[in-house]
Amino acid sequence: MGAALPLGEPAPLDGVLPVAVDPEAPFSVYLHVPFCRVRCGYCDFNTYTAGELRGARQDQYADTLLREVQLARCVLGAAGPLRPAATVFFGGGTPTLLPPGDLARMLDGVREAFGLADGAEVTVEANPDTVTDAVAAELAAAGVTRLSIGMQSAVPHVLAALDRTHEPANVATAVEAARRSGLDVSLDLIYGAPGESIDDWRRSVSSALALSPDHVSAYALIIEDGTKLARQIRRGEVPTPDDDLQADMYELADELLAGAGYEWYEVSNWARETSQRSRHNLAYWQGADWWGFGPGAHSHIAGVRFWNVKHPAAYAQRLASGESPAAGRERPDAEATELEGVLLRSRIREGLAIADLPAERRPAVAQLIADGLIEGRAALGGRVVLTLRGRLLADAVVRTLTR
Structure with missing residues (x-):
């Protein structure tokens, strides 16, 4: 259910910021959807399976989050002129576990509260098993421009080691559905899983390239404290990832991606064209302002960082009481x-x-x-x-x- 929240000073119940905002600074929006069907063994994100929700309802989540959108409009409006969102990113968790209509309503709420900049990039993360033609079409009609598909690997035993439950063949199905709806496609890969060989990794990267995505992310597996995988390694059930093998895998990925016309633009990210880089992630790396909506989400506005309470039930309770869900904040x-x-x-x-x-x-x-x-x-x-x-x-x- 995610790492502990950082230490910081208490956030005020009304969420008011202690600074004015720069009206010229770029502004982005992150929308956290904290639901997963199964918890992957390596994951320490703030996510919850159905049995872990305790007091929160998935079918009410969109309405709850929209209360925070309205609160943010008031807070930001008091701190300076409202700015349209240059990028919007639905992350998780698995955003596509929600009906696409709920995601559309959340995006509409952002659009009504702040506006979307011309040509705004709107990304939805997706599990391959949840993407159909109907889902992709409804997302595109709502204004989504980009689908980020969690492929992770093309090799069944590697997916099993990561506790990923999707069918490898469904990655191609999801990509094709996205293409038919006019969405850009990014594929996410993970390397260095227990039992993964360099040949397994070559197969995964080659399989991803065969689908001709616009963008590829490739991340080394990191063992986070408190995860199932960390416990398995501590008990000696699976080996610790090999740093040298992971380095070889990274070099192989860069070689294959460059050979296929993809250019690295961040250590773990490659795109075919400059225009297909993730503008949302670049906003983080370049220090832009963003508001993160949802339980456990982090925000950065005018040098102030703040973060929400973690559990969906606590998040919903705060907002139902007319209070900010922010648990703490700091000014580095x-x-x-x-x-x-x-x-x-x-x-x-x-x-x-x-x-x-x-x-x-x-x-x-x-x-x-x-x-x-x-x-x-x-x-x-x-x-x-x-x-x-x-x-x-x-x-x-x-x-x-x-x-």
Whole structure:
């Protein structure tokens, strides 16, 4: 049911922000749908199966979330001019467990409260088994522009190791349904699962490419405390992921994707065209404002971070009482903001401006070039851009630039 919420100061019951907003700053919306049929063994997201809801009803969720949308309109309206949403992202959980009509009503609520920018990107995450022609068509008619499909692997024993329940063949069915409705398609993959070989991984990436998606995300499996997979590893039932094998898998993915015409634009993300990059995720990496709606969702507005109570029942109760569902908030200091900026901006293809680094840390750039971790030509142009080796050691690059 997700990692613990961060520490911070209590959020006010009316949700009022302590700062004014910049009317020129980009604004995005995240809509969290915290429902899953089965909990995957590796997942520590704030999600709930039917038996874990205790006091919350899935069929009432859209109405509950729309109360927070109205609250956000009041809070943001008091802090400055309302801005249209440049991107909207339905994440989870499995948003497509809700009827598409509920997702449409939630999107309509955002549209009515804030407006959508011209050409807004609207993404829905989906389990392949939940996408039909009818679902895709209804989402497209509602204004959704992009479907992000959780493929994870094309190999049955790897899906089983991850506790994924979808049928591999349904990935192609979901992609075809999305295409028929005019939706862009992103496929999500995970590598490094227990028992997964390099040949298994090659098969998964090749299978994804055969579907010609617009965008591919490939994430290394991370073992999170408190998950079923972490307990299995602790008991010796499955092996710990091999870092060297995961590095080989990443290099193979980059080779196959580049060979098929996909360009990396963030360490774990590739797109065929610049226009097909995930603008919503770029908003996070570039420090834009966003409001996260739903239990456990996090927001960032004008340098203030806040997060909602985790359980759907507590979330619904707060809103029914006319209170903000925010559990806490913080305003990171200059040092924390600088560290986060280096961490996020160094991961994207455009890189980090060397001029944004404190003067005393700029000499470290030369050593990173010598170590083959950043591109020398880009550094001469004033930016820190990771090489392939640097992408594998991105955390080390950040430590070097911030210590």
